[in-house]
Amino acid sequence: MVKFGRTTVLNKKRGTFSIKKLPIPTPDSGKLVIKVEMCGVCGTDIHMWQGHEGIVVTFPAPLGHEVVGKIIALGEGVEFDNLGNAVKEGDRIVIIPLVTCGSCYACTVLQEPAKCLNASAYGHQSIETGFTGGYSEYLYTNIPNTGFLKTDIPPEIAVSLEPTSIAVSGMKRVKPKVGDTAVVQGAGAIGLCTMIVAKESGVSKIIMVGKRKMRLELAKEFGADLIIDIDEVKDPEKRIEIVKNETKNGLGVDLVFECAGIPSAFKEGLQYLRYGGKFCELGHFTDTGSIEINPCTDVCAKMATIVGSWSSLPDDFIRALQILELRKYPVEKMITHRLPLERLEDAFKAMAGDKMLDGTEIIKAVIAL
Template sequence: MTAISRAAVVTGPGGPVEIREYPVPDPGPGEAVIRVELCGICGTDAHVFHGRLPTITFPALLGHEIVGTVTALGDGLDTDSADRPVAVGDRIGVFPAANCGTCHACVVLRRPGQCRRRPPSYGFKSPVDSGSPLTGGFADHLHLVNPGTVFYRTDLPPEVAVLAEPMSVALHGIRRAGVGLGATVVVQGVGAIGLMVVAAARAAGAARVIAVDGSTGRLALATELGADTAVDITTLPAGAARHAAVRDTLGGSGATAVFGCSGSPQGFAEAIGYVADGGTLAELGNFTDRGAIDLNPYTDLLRRDLTITGVYGAGPDMRAHYLRALEILERGGQPFTRVVSHRVPLRDTEQALRALSTGYQLDGTDVIKIAIDPSR
């Protein structure tokens, strides 16, 4: 009897989300099938749900922060991406993006995101019924069908392993901003990505890390993950008052590196005021088009000798960043197990996606990180 997998499919912009069933495939050569244990919901998923990513057509199966256990391996696949043996029953973390690794964009330009041969990332292939349907993490099973899929075996509990993808993005940001020993860091917005930036900045040797947010729960966890000071902006008007509060924590100056993780154009504009002259603003949050802002090239950039850098996903070194992310998580010593604040069943996927667009509250409590748990 053929096994059946449920999948939470977004039928159109803004929903609804339907639970559909698909047969679990037998993996072909070099492929695998995993039983999804957890799949994190990213802010990007919420934007896609609302139709803000033009490359996505509906119906679509989302979910790209994936951890699961191997249920079947195709011929020729017996090691993970670090050449370690992998077998049925092993837990693995799956990196969503793939590329050919041999073309001009991959090798010379070192821009795998521009690879014309790359298949759609897991959680971003659409419409769902084109090719193998089970290529998103909001389902019971995931078909690892992309050639060169990056995955690593791990003994981490699923609620920690599921953080590897956002941590890989944070590590790309740390590299782009040049954070090292003695750096002063402001992280604007400490949702899941921002929390990973806090931990990564501390691991990179930052001397001071300041967390800025409007949620006392997220700020408390940021402090446990390594932030020296938490600035609650709920009582501070946007602009000069917030800039002054943050700069006061740094002795009156801005930070050598600021990470914009709020995901709004207005937040990006505000983040510029947190940067010290000669410093860097690394923007991670505006992954989809949320609109434009006014920017004065002289007063905002040249006079202050600022660098603004975009951080798109895990970057050209995505394989290395994902592995290093797992290694940081495996090192422990931080309350990573508490980052996932809500584990919800497949049937509540739409409710969870809407929660990320309506105040980050679910079941009456503040959201830090939501993960889909198909076993529930």
């Protein structure tokens, strides 16, 4: 008898979610099926729902790419994860959502596989592909050579592997040095994960610039050395002054990570930098607007290095997993809301609005099954 499971489907940009029943597939050779335990609600999904440009999705679509679950069926030839760990039914794994071809110009010549010309990704496909989004009871790895990692850490921690891998990807581009001072802008999931990756990369002092008391309190637990609450320090010039006063000779910080996803934060972040400092943009995976900068005073006179980081790859996931498996940081505390499939749209609306749901501020919402 054919068994069925449920998945959520977004009908169009700025549309609505519905729940659809689909037959649970028998995996083909090289593929597998997992029973989803948790899927994190990502800000990029919110932006896609809002209709922002930057990421292509074929609607109607099952979204969700921060996926952890347990294997329920293995296709022929699936024996090991990306680290060479043997896998079997019942093992907990985390899916690496972006799958690259390894042979196109971007992958081979440019050495930038995150911009693979033939890339596919979970949470970005049409409903015609079946269980390929994480806001579902099941996920089927329909894309050949899908990466995944086996882990024994609880799903409440493992569900943050994808955002932590995003932080790792950015960190590799700016190459922190031991003893560096960094500013992290934005105390959401990406900002908090960036903090712990920066700490593990040798950054000695981290200044968190953000808002919302719950998030900033958690930033302290994650190791922030100084918190600047932008609701209390409303003047950007005053914030810049506070940051520079925390640095040698008042020149500014070595690194800035923009994780807020707000265009105005980009310009302000450049003012935090010392001469020769590095700025990493980690918060804009869809188009949220433009900001004016001065090429002379903001870039050339500062001798600033500005880098963008896009998505994450298997090696980023592997490094991120090594950090999470240390269990040094209270990553599970980021989860403030555990919701059923039926409340996915509630989470989207709240995260796109005042960040409040059921009377509590959202730091991280997950669909828990």
